[in-house]
Amino acid sequence: MAPMTAQGEEGAGAEMHALVERLYPLCRSITGDGVRTTLDIVGEYVPLRVHEVPTGTQVLDWTVPQEWNIRDAYIADPAGNRVVDFAASSLHVLGYSVPVSATMPLSELREHLHTLPDHPNWVPYRTSYYTPEWGFCLAQETLDALPDGEYEVRIDSTVADGHLTYAEHVVPGQVTDEVIVSCHVCHPSLANDNLAGIAVATFLARALAEQTPYYTYRFLFAPGTIGAITWLARNAERIDQVKHGLVLACAGDRGQLTYKQSRRGDAEIDRVMRHVLTASERPYRIVEFTPYGYDERQFCSPGFDLGVGSLSRTPYAGYPEYHTSADNPDFVSPGAMADTLAVCREACAVLDRNRRYRNLSPYGEPQLGRRGLYDALGGRSDTKQAQMAMLWVLSLSDGEHSLLGVAERSGLPFDTVAAAADALHRAGLIKA
Amino acid sequence: MAPMTAQGEEGAGAEMHALVERLYPLCRSITGDGVRTTLDIVGEYVPLRVHEVPTGTQVLDWTVPQEWNIRDAYIADPAGNRVVDFAASSLHVLGYSVPVSATMPLSELREHLHTLPDHPNWVPYRTSYYTPEWGFCLAQETLDALPDGEYEVRIDSTVADGHLTYAEHVVPGQVTDEVIVSCHVCHPSLANDNLAGIAVATFLARALAEQTPYYTYRFLFAPGTIGAITWLARNAERIDQVKHGLVLACAGDRGQLTYKQSRRGDAEIDRVMRHVLTASERPYRIVEFTPYGYDERQFCSPGFDLGVGSLSRTPYAGYPEYHTSADNPDFVSPGAMADTLAVCREACAVLDRNRRYRNLSPYGEPQLGRRGLYDALGGRSDTKQAQMAMLWVLSLSDGEHSLLGVAERSGLPFDTVAAAADALHRAGLIKA
Amino acid sequence: MAPMTAQGEEGAGAEMHALVERLYPLCRSITGDGVRTTLDIVGEYVPLRVHEVPTGTQVLDWTVPQEWNIRDAYIADPAGNRVVDFAASSLHVLGYSVPVSATMPLSELREHLHTLPDHPNWVPYRTSYYTPEWGFCLAQETLDALPDGEYEVRIDSTVADGHLTYAEHVVPGQVTDEVIVSCHVCHPSLANDNLAGIAVATFLARALAEQTPYYTYRFLFAPGTIGAITWLARNAERIDQVKHGLVLACAGDRGQLTYKQSRRGDAEIDRVMRHVLTASERPYRIVEFTPYGYDERQFCSPGFDLGVGSLSRTPYAGYPEYHTSADNPDFVSPGAMADTLAVCREACAVLDRNRRYRNLSPYGEPQLGRRGLYDALGGRSDTKQAQMAMLWVLSLSDGEHSLLGVAERSGLPFDTVAAAADALHRAGLIKA
Incomplete structure (x- = not known):
């Protein structure tokens, strides 16, 4: 396994770019040894479970090809x-x-x-x-x-006749409910589409493993369309556990970030990404779901209708270098990949902390002063925001609003709201 | 019966204007021989069933007058x-x-x-x-x-003592569910209000009869208010079959088209008219329901609350010539009536093809290539739109979205969406 | 009891200002003799029932202090x-x-x-x-x-050890359902915060008593936070009767009116205040609920979640004089207090007349002419609006829409709509 670097995202940017360069020469397709070698290399960064599915296997409406x-x-x-x-x-x-x-x-x-x-x-x-x-x-x-x-x-x-190859990496969480992070591995020497996505997924997996996340995160490295369909066909019993998901594609060019919403449009991942992108200083675009693009097409097909969105920088077909030799390692930048990774980490952090609490003292305001909840709180303007966050969490913890809902309605940063919820939870004033 | 002309709408425009001129001199009112002569003339274009309702008959809250x-x-x-x-x-x-x-x-x-x-x-x-x-x-x-x-x-x-006279013309459809098209016939020598509406209704009936429509279309030529009330009173058992409707009034002046929504505001006819007008290059206005105007007042009264809107050009009282001798045949133009007719036909075409389908292969995308659904489809950019339309229909055919809903969400023309649905239906991938 | 003046709001403005000046020197706090003297003086204007709650009494999550x-x-x-x-x-x-x-x-x-x-x-x-x-x-x-x-x-x-003191004044209504009007009485020599609120509440109570209102109005003069909490704790059985409420604070400065919505945001009081403010020529601001401010914090806590908003002019902390000696009687004006009072009265008038009717003749329009409902109605343009209002009330009296809903959808003044409903009710065409 490759050595873990200092956690600065800049360092990760350089490492991700190195991974892109290493994978670049390989001839990948929807099957074949190019995919296997790619997974071998990714496996040096995060342990992978590789699946080989024989030619001719029925997968949903499709058949695994030769x-x-x-x-x-x-x-x-x-x-x-x-x-x-x-x-x-x-x-x-x-x-x-x-x-x-x-x-x-x-x-x-x-x-x-x-x-x-x-x-x-x-x-x-x-x-x-x-x-x-x-x-x-x-x-x-x-x-x-x-x-x-x-x-x-x-x-x-x-x-x-042979096999279709794909791999999974799982970061175990505190609960068995899953977040799926998927990237296609079927394109040959194209850096942005999708070696950058593979690299961001790989380093996101490593970052999440640093501490046990709330959700179990399942990373899927699979050929586009047929790979996702194969995974869905072979994991019917697991689908109900998939609560959220993100498809990573075109994750490394220098354009602004683009989040494509799930088919549902109001799935929790959609709200999380909206909040994270809106709260950041980055330029970004949020676009509606369309049934064309990457593997969100499969995850969001009406039978599954999962809360899976897609994060790109310049999306599919939106840049002239798309699907040409000009989509080479120079086309993607360490900084852009580091930025995509940072947003993914922020989104996972919000997802992981987003709970629905119930105010245990819902009649009138509880007396916070008596519990030291005004004192426990640092500098002056911070204090004010922290106090407001506590009042908002108390006000909206009626079992209907999640902390993200509190952040949205109050206009406060999610972190501040979550910290307030932690303090109130420790004081026994709210329960999950 | 007057001979049918070539179907160019321009030809229809001239014919409609000729009909307006022929009806213009007659002295119509809410009862009397002027109405009967008017219906005789309309009857030369489309066969009418004429009803005579005796003075004193109770109709809802009203009484048929002398x-x-x-x-x-x-x-x-x-x-x-x-x-x-x-x-x-x-x-x-x-x-x-x-x-x-x-x-x-x-x-x-x-x-x-x-x-x-x-x-x-x-x-x-x-x-x-x-x-x-x-x-x-x-x-x-x-x-x-x-x-x-x-x-x-x-x-x-x-x-x-005598009778109130009104007439119906029915274009039988594939189903007994009905679309009502209503126009008032009680105004004397006023061209726009409502001889133009009578003319458009007449020629719409002829156009619909060229091929069996999906819905049964019932055209109602009746005096305003008391006529609609009389029809509603005498057709209580039929009301449940009336799924959509359109009141035609002031249909021939040179102003832009105005669609007044039904009381419900989100009835299918409202969405259809919005889509047809938005998709066209015409200037237009869409206005909210108000309980004043023409016979939509009766159809949309709260006990019935039918999905009936009203199509005009410059609406009621919106032009100085309204209810004066200046509303003469020169005030209405063949082109404007042809344009109103064209929009009515487009709206009927959308209504008639608007179904709710269910994707029979909702888990992942079905493999369209294997079924020749990529080949079967003409030129290049057409192809792309047709493919997108198929993906959209598959994505949204969950029993909740109609084809109009697919067109609205995808931004694709309704015709393209409906053609895609036809292709998918033939391939056995969706069912109505 | 102070003599009642002519009902011009200007007269009331001067009287309210005189009351502010009289209360200004007293040293109020959340308990103590300053509160008692304040209530004695208010009691000269409207009869008060004064409550004394002993130190140490448990009230919700709080304890009555020394x-x-x-x-x-x-x-x-x-x-x-x-x-x-x-x-x-x-x-x-x-x-x-x-x-x-x-x-x-x-x-x-x-x-x-x-x-x-x-x-x-x-x-x-x-x-x-x-x-x-x-x-x-x-x-x-x-x-x-x-x-x-x-x-x-x-x-x-x-x-x-001693007591916490608060007072109530009740204007009995035709029904026992209550509207609560609350103002804090705990601030010492500060005119806008909240002597102006006390004065407006007092004169609103007097105005409402001139004729029996529909709702029972309960005025609460209590120290902020602990007073509202004490009242809520001691009136658990009454809470279900509280249908609407208004907290008055900072009611006398020269700034524009600000209405802060209830936590629910769509409570009837919110819609009433929106309608009254929108219909008036006044500049105004409507702001979202936040869990900070005055006693709406307690009434809107999630366990109660009452439909209680807050009316201020420049709200809490929004002016430099806030919580300083510059908030003196010169800072508040008779005209501003009269204006606040006028809006309160208009809002109560709308609340009191806002009913949901059912059209008893919902199939088609009833024949209004036969019932003299066109004649009974004054001058020309008035008549037109009154007729439109009758048609709107008939159209929307389906048990779902209140008169306020009719006013909102029709764009007609509430008074016109309510008068139309009265006429229709007298004619037996609608029932409550």
């Missing part, structure tokens, strides 16, 4: 030079390309080539999971420079 | 010239005037004369349904030009 | 001059000061002196109810002028 592996792939020009080479970037091969070994004129080859004419020196990312095909992705300017002639094309891949 | 008919009326000046003549305009006689045949000085006659001093060349529209009176309406400048002297006044009218 | 009385107090300088003298202002002594009789150097005395350096010629108001202490309050410029030397300090006070 496994794809690739060893080499290239296009050699008439002179024998490898003008496109998988060894240089995993993006060069259409994901799930079937094997090919052939010679053909450029005109015929062109039908299998994908470029981005608007960004002539970027390589696009393309896949064909469920329709057997082969293809290469390359820069438009590489394509433009190719002379006519016969080209050797070779993709040394296999699409064969 | 029938009013008028053959001739005039004021002759001292020289014997007819200076005000019913033959020139039905507005010249106070509605429900009792008969009179007398000679009197101008000073005495004045008490029975109604003018509009602010619009000296317009003739006002006045009635006295429930207090026996007689009177004439004329232009202020006509009055100003009258010399002193003895005037002959004659109103050859009868107020006697 | 009684404090003071006869004299001063600081004499080395030359023997009384430089601070209780006889000049009751503010000069720290409330609940224990007795002291000593000579000490200025340096030692300073620890017991309270000033306002930012307002060097104002005397602050300070208390120490539950921690035994003694002290003096004085102007900073008085303190600055004191020469070094030995000072004689003397406080001739007693803190001893």
